[in-house]
Structures are given as C-alpha cells and as structure tokens.
Amino acid sequence: MQEWLAGQARVRARRGIVRHTTPRTGWGAAPLDLASNDYLGLAADPRLQAAGIAAVGSYGTGARSSRVVTGTHPVHAELESELCALTGQPAALAFSSGYTANLGILTALGGPGTLILRDEHAHASLIDGARLARSPLAAFGHQDLDSLRRLLAQRTQPRAVVVVESIYSVLGDAADLPATARLCAEHDALLVVDEAHGIGVAGNGRGAVHAAGLAGAEHVVLTATLSKALGAQGGAVLGPPALREHLVNTARSFIFDTGLAPAAAAAAAEACRVIAAEPDRVAAVGRNAALIAAGLGIEQAAGAVQSVPAGTPDRAAGLAIRLEDSGVLVGCFRPPSVPDGVSRLRLTARADLAPEQLRTATGLINSLLAATEVPA
Ligand SMILES: Cc1ncc(COP(=O)(O)O)c(C=O)c1O
Known part of the structure; x- marks a missing residue:
C-alpha cells in the first residue's frame, strides 16, 4: 500500500494536479x-454569528442523532420555513451538507426504473448521487438541449430525472431553466436544479428557479447548499411536500446521518432573512x-x-x-x-x-x- 500511495502521489505531481489543505487565517x-x-x-456577519451562538445555547453544539431519531430541533423547522419563504418553494428538507442533499435526492428518486440525465459539467456530488442511485445514466453536452431532447426521446424507463446547475460552479454560466423545464414537461421528466451558486445571487437572492417563474412547479425540484452565499454550512432539498415526505423515509444520506448542527441551521435561517431584507x-x-x-x-x-x-x-x-x-x-x-x-x-x-x-x-x-x- 505504501508503495502504491507514493506512486499515486508521483502521478499527481507529474500531471500538475496536486491539491492542498492549507489552513487560512485572518479572514477579512x-x-x-x-x-x-x-x-x-x-x-x-455578526447577526449570523449571534444566531449561531444562541442556537448552541438552546440546543447544544451537535444535533445528537439522526433527524428521524431525536436530532430534529425547532431550529431545523425554522430553517426549512425560511428557505421556503426565500425561494418560494412549498416544502424544504435540511441535510448536513449540499453534498448529502444531492446524494439524497438522486438516490431516493433513482433506481432501475429511473433514467438520470445530467449536464456534463454537473458537480461531483450530482455525479456521485446518480451513480449511487444505480439508475441508467447518461450525460448530455454542456447546455446542449438538443442532445438532452434526443436522450429523453429514446428513453425506455417509466421515469426520468434531468440534472442541471442553475449557475455552473466552475464555468459560472447560467442554465436556460425555462427551456429545460419545458423540455422536461414535454417528456414527463423531473428537473432537479442544483442552486448551490444561484441562491443568494440570482433573482434578487431568491435563486434562478424563482427568477424563471418556476418556484412551486410540480416537475421542478431544487437543491441548495447553505455553505456559499448563506455563509453557514449544510444543504437542503426544496420542492413539493410529497417529495419531502419521500426523502424523510428513503434518502439514506438523510436517515443515516446526524442532523445538521443547530448553529449552522440558525445561521443559515438568519442569512435567508438578511438576503430578503438587503x-x-x-x-x-x-x-x-x-x-x-x-x-x-x-x-x-x-x-x-x-x-x-x-x-x-x-x-x-x-x-x-x-x-x-x-x-x-x-x-x-x-x-x-x-x-x-x-x-x-x-x-x-x-x-x-x-x-x-x-x-x-x-x-x-x-x-x-x-x-x-x-x-x-
Ligand atoms: C454545484 C454544487 N453542488 C453541491 C455542492 C456541495 O455543497 P456542500 O459544500 O454544502 O457540500 C457544491 C459545493 O461544493 C457545489 O458547487
């Protein structure tokens, strides 16, 4: 194993792709x-910090267990309600990270009867979720709706899920959400939009799905991270109440994971209020x-x-x-x-x-x- 690890490190160095975890100090x-x-x-922001500190005082430093055991606290319900108010979605479910939110939605919807189609630039967490779902999978060209249309038209499975990012994490470009949602509706597919880089930024901070007039649309679901514009930590899936209920009962990265830390939930809830007010x-x-x-x-x-x-x-x-x-x-x-x-x-x-x-x-x-x- 030691020899193999050293060999892998040499390959990374040769390819110029070595990564580091350098501690950063003195933010600001x-x-x-x-x-x-x-x-x-x-x-x-002092308001988020105060909210986090107050939550530690009320609920402790950790959630203590899974959300479906004893790990759901009032602060989780508060966060989910603030996320719904900000994005215009009917229901929300908070996860411990954006990564686990993406694993949760795709594994809970996937399986052999669900075709998953993703943009080739979709984030690693979406790719991993799609793979874990054990669904038939295909990637379409970046922002290439003709290629998506062809794949949807060839589908043989009873269900299909299309996965895009509202604003792509590395390229920074925006998905054409109205056209993609129309295409999904025509082919009876569910559109999952990762709003990691959209919420707090697009559509006056309410996200690109809201800006596209798609908030609350039954065939559009969104995922979020609380760790970017919201300045905290954690993730969420937002969409119809029936989907939330399905996730609580089947999403393994929700059920078999300790609930989001109360301080992070409180800070993110405060961030939602700040975004709406400023x-x-x-x-x-x-x-x-x-x-x-x-x-x-x-x-x-x-x-x-x-x-x-x-x-x-x-x-x-x-x-x-x-x-x-x-x-x-x-x-x-x-x-x-x-x-x-x-x-x-x-x-x-x-x-x-x-x-x-x-x-x-x-x-x-x-x-x-x-x-x-x-x-x-
Ligand atoms: C598009 C996208 N989705 C999901 C994630 C994962 O979010 P988190 O860092 O909260 O796990 C990220 C961030 O790293 C991201 O850029």
Missing part, C-alpha cells in the same frame, strides 16, 4: 480573497462581477463565479501560486474538475470587495497571464 484581512464562496460576505448586498455581487469581467476583458458570467481559461494544469497552478505570493487568492480548477480538460482560474465576485481591490487584482492577473502566455 490580507490576502485578498477571490476564491471563497462567501458571496455575500455573510460568514463573518437586496443591495445581492446587487453588489453583480456590480463586482462586472468589474472583474471588464478588468480581465472576459464576458461577464451570470452570477458570482467568473472563469478565466488558463490552459494546462501546470500553467493554472503556477498562476494561482504566483497570485497567492502577491496576496491574491483565486480558485484553480484542473482535470478532473473540468470535464473539457481546460484548466481555469475561478474568481468570485463577493459583495464585500471594494472596486479598488478588484482593479489591483485584475491588473495583476492580466500581467501574469501575459507573462505566461504560450506562443501559438
């Missing part, structure tokens, strides 16, 4: 963070996204995530390291996280960044991109 101070998913700057915070993400895109001469993507193609894994990793050395943190996405093989820098347009900071960062990125450009 230097370095400039263009990498995290705290899109609204709520992770350090539209300018949400609008600031769009303004900062425009500044990043203009500064880098790229097309502005739909939400907070702005994606800069960087070529090879080595070049992308080298750029990220040099930026970090200069005090700017950016995300670096390399295969297998990018199915098209194009490594990318991923910049997030957080609401609490100042225009001057963004000008400095984009100037630096431009000069490093030019200095490392490979002649054609």
Whole structure:
C-alpha cells in the first residue's frame, strides 16, 4: 500500500494536479480573497454569528442523532420555513451538507426504473448521487438541449430525472431553466436544479428557479447548499411536500446521518432573512462581477463565479501560486474538475470587495497571464 500511495502521489505531481489543505487565517484581512464562496460576505456577519451562538445555547453544539431519531430541533423547522419563504418553494428538507442533499435526492428518486440525465459539467456530488442511485445514466453536452431532447426521446424507463446547475460552479454560466423545464414537461421528466451558486445571487437572492417563474412547479425540484452565499454550512432539498415526505423515509444520506448542527441551521435561517431584507448586498455581487469581467476583458458570467481559461494544469497552478505570493487568492480548477480538460482560474465576485481591490487584482492577473502566455 505504501508503495502504491507514493506512486499515486508521483502521478499527481507529474500531471500538475496536486491539491492542498492549507489552513487560512485572518479572514477579512490580507490576502485578498477571490476564491471563497462567501458571496455575500455573510460568514463573518455578526447577526449570523449571534444566531449561531444562541442556537448552541438552546440546543447544544451537535444535533445528537439522526433527524428521524431525536436530532430534529425547532431550529431545523425554522430553517426549512425560511428557505421556503426565500425561494418560494412549498416544502424544504435540511441535510448536513449540499453534498448529502444531492446524494439524497438522486438516490431516493433513482433506481432501475429511473433514467438520470445530467449536464456534463454537473458537480461531483450530482455525479456521485446518480451513480449511487444505480439508475441508467447518461450525460448530455454542456447546455446542449438538443442532445438532452434526443436522450429523453429514446428513453425506455417509466421515469426520468434531468440534472442541471442553475449557475455552473466552475464555468459560472447560467442554465436556460425555462427551456429545460419545458423540455422536461414535454417528456414527463423531473428537473432537479442544483442552486448551490444561484441562491443568494440570482433573482434578487431568491435563486434562478424563482427568477424563471418556476418556484412551486410540480416537475421542478431544487437543491441548495447553505455553505456559499448563506455563509453557514449544510444543504437542503426544496420542492413539493410529497417529495419531502419521500426523502424523510428513503434518502439514506438523510436517515443515516446526524442532523445538521443547530448553529449552522440558525445561521443559515438568519442569512435567508438578511438576503430578503438587503437586496443591495445581492446587487453588489453583480456590480463586482462586472468589474472583474471588464478588468480581465472576459464576458461577464451570470452570477458570482467568473472563469478565466488558463490552459494546462501546470500553467493554472503556477498562476494561482504566483497570485497567492502577491496576496491574491483565486480558485484553480484542473482535470478532473473540468470535464473539457481546460484548466481555469475561478474568481468570485463577493459583495464585500471594494472596486479598488478588484482593479489591483485584475491588473495583476492580466500581467501574469501575459507573462505566461504560450506562443501559438
Ligand atoms: C454545484 C454544487 N453542488 C453541491 C455542492 C456541495 O455543497 P456542500 O459544500 O454544502 O457540500 C457544491 C459545493 O461544493 C457545489 O458547487
């Protein structure tokens, strides 16, 4: 085993895809963070912190058991109700993470009688959920609705689930939800929309499904993470009450998992209220996204995530390291996280960044991109 581990490490080093878990300190101070998913700057907001601390006082530091044993606390019901109020969905079920929410919905709906069709850029948690579901599976081209239509038309299974992200986590582009939902309705398929990067950002913070007028549509279900714009931790599935009831009874990543920590649930519930009350915070993400895109001469993507193609894994990793050395943190996405093989820098347009900071960062990125450009 030791020899095999060393061999695997050498392969990763050769391919330029080594990952690190470097501890970060001093959030809010230097370095400039263009990498995290705290899109609204709520992770350090005193109101969320106070809500979390109060929940620890009321319920303790952990939920103590699964939600279906003794681990459901009033704060979970409060969170689920706030999530419904924000997104316009009729029912919600909180999970311990966005990852387990995606595993839960796809395993609970899947099986041999359910065809699962996913966009090829769907997040790893959606891919893992689809695989665990033991369903027949296929990926359609990124945002390619013709290819989705062909796959739906060939289906032989009684049920079909189509899986997309409202705003894609690495590319930052937005799914065409109205057209995808129409296609699903025509083929009697359920549309599962992962709103990890949509809630708190798209549609005045209420998410892209709400903005598309699809909140409450019976054939559209959404999943969420509480760990990005909501500044907390955890996940949720939102949709019809019958689906919630089915998940409580069959989703293994809900039943066989300790309930979401009360502090995280309370902080996320508070984040929902802040988002509804402070539209300018949400609008600031769009303004900062425009500044990043203009500064880098790229097309502005739909939400907070702005994606800069960087070529090879080595070049992308080298750029990220040099930026970090200069005090700017950016995300670096390399295969297998990018199915098209194009490594990318991923910049997030957080609401609490100042225009001057963004000008400095984009100037630096431009000069490093030019200095490392490979002649054609
Ligand atoms: C699109 C998408 N779905 C799901 C997740 C998982 O969410 P969580 O970090 O809450 O497990 C993420 C984040 O990593 C994501 O980007």
